[in-house]
Amino acid sequence: MKLLIKKLSKLQKIDSLDLIKNEIESLKSKALKSIGNSTDIFITKEKLLSDFDQILSTKTTARTKYYISRLEKSLTKIKTNKINEINLNRWKEYDDIITDSLWIIGKRDKTGAHNGAYWGNFVPQIPNQLLRRFTKKNDWILDTFLGSGTTLIECKRLGRNGIGVELLSNVVKLAKENIDREDNPYKVKTEIIKGDSTKIDFKNELNKAGVKNVQFIIMHPPYWDIIKFSKNKNDLSNSKTMEGFLKSFGKIIDNTYSLLQNGRYLAIVIGDKYSSGEWIPLGFYTMQEVMKRGYKLKSTIVKNFDETKGKMKQKELWRYRALAGGFYIFKHEYIFIFQK
Numbered sequence: 641m642k643l644l645i646k647k648l649s650k651l652q653k654i655d656s657l658d659l660i661k662n663e664i665e666s667l668k669s670k671a672l673k674s675i676g677n678s679t680d681i682f683i684t685k686e687k688l689l690s691d692f693d694q695i696l697s698t699k700t701t702a703r704t705k706y707y708i709s710r711l712e713k714s715l716t717k718i719k720t721n722k723i724n725e726i727n728l729n730r731w732k733e734y735d736d737i738i739t740d741s742l743w744i745i746g747k748r749d750k751t752g753a754h755n756g757a758y759w760g761n762f763v764p765q766i767p768n769q770l771l772r773r774f775t776k777k778n779d780w781i782l783d784t785f786l787g788s789g790t791t792l793i794e795c796k797r798l799g800r801n802g803i804g805v806e807l808l809s810n811v812v813k814l815a816k817e818n819i820d821r822e823d824n825p826y827k828v829k830t831e832i833i834k835g836d837s838t839k840i841d842f843k844n845e846l847n848k849a850g851v852k853n854v855q856f857i858i859m860h861p862p863y864w865d866i867i868k869f870s871k872n873k874n875d876l877s878n879s880k881t882m883e884g885f886l887k888s889f890g891k892i893i894d895n896t897y898s899l900l901q902n903g904r905y906l907a908i909v910i911g912d913k914y915s916s917g918e919w920i921p922l923g924f925y926t927m928q929e930v931m932k933r934g935y936k937l938k939s940t941i942v943k944n945f946d947e948t949k950g951k952m953k954q955k956e957l958w959r960y961r962a963l964a965g966g967f968y969i970f971k972h973e974y975i976f977i978f979q980k
């Protein structure tokens with residue numbers, strides 16, 4: 641690798657385009673002959689070859705040198721922004737990080753401790769994508785609706801510390817079991833708190849963990865009463881009216897606002913609902929509650945979802961109802977991204 645970098649640096653001092661291209665051809669054929677798929681740990685063979693091809697396809701010396709210097713930079717310098725670990729000098733290599741606002745996610749990740757058993761959990765790919773975009777290793781992440789622990793399992797995998805709050809004792813127990821099952825290669829901390837996120841003294845809880853601020857907040861609240869999680873009156877899924885739901889949700893935004901470090905991000909995962917022949921845009925109402933409190937909306941993501949277990953059996957009935965009733969069957973939910 642050192643030799644390659646030296647060569648790339650030398651090529652930028654040569655004036656003859658033919659000579660530069662001959663040298664690149666020879667580097668390319670050496671890379672082609674190298675064993676396996678990687679030239680070494682820093683760059684894949686595939687990526688290196690595609691960079692050589694790009695250099696060879698140029699028409700002017702200036703352009704050729706520009707691509708050579710870019711390749712050299714990508715091999716020698718790391719450029720990241722303040723909120724994640726994506727090396728912007730090698731941005732082309734992050735194929736699996738989604739940057740479009742339409743997320744079509746295939747099968748649920750069921751590796752490690754992940755399992756789809758908790759009704760109302762989200763697919764692990766959601767926190768995985770968000771944590772890689774909006775956090776760095778050793779950051780602290782807060783999930784105010786922990787459920788079965790999906791976010792904290794991802795935190796362990798990715799080397800982020802996590803705090804999760806869940807109202808129901810049986811769900812806290814399930815989350816703990818799930819999270820404990822996951823390896824902890826980065827030795828991060830995961831704190832699970834049983835409590836009501838509208839009221840809990842978050843400052844105090846963070847103090848106990850020895851932290852003042854969190855660097856990312858994720859909220860996956862009940863979609864009002866679509867799934868009843870319990871009979872507990874503090875459970876947001878038991879809100880009697882939509883106004884009541886939004887009020888409680890707003891309290892959680894208020895209760896967590898000061899904890900989030902300035903400039904960092906909050907993500908809300910939520911869907912709409914259908915009631916008495918009317919589409920209720922719960923997602924957008926929820927989004928407004930957050931914006932009212934001073935957060936800046938950065939993105940609205942639409943994510944597909946498959947039939948829930950309940951609806952799968954009734955698929956045909958729903959299709960009939962949709963055709964007869966002039967509406968569309970829910971196949972999406974939202975992920976709203978805000979910045980403080």
Ligand SMILES: C[S@@+](CC[C@H](N)C(=O)[O-])C[C@H]1O[C@@H](n2cnc3c(N)ncnc32)[C@H](O)[C@@H]1O
Nearest residue numbers: 761762785787788790807836837860869875876
């Ligand atoms: C949509 S689920 C979250 C699922 C989670 N993302 C997962 O992957 O398992 C919402 C959770 O919020 C919990 N919950 C409802 N009201 C709450 C409150 N006031 N404070 C904390 N948790 C609450 C419910 O018990 C439920 O487990």
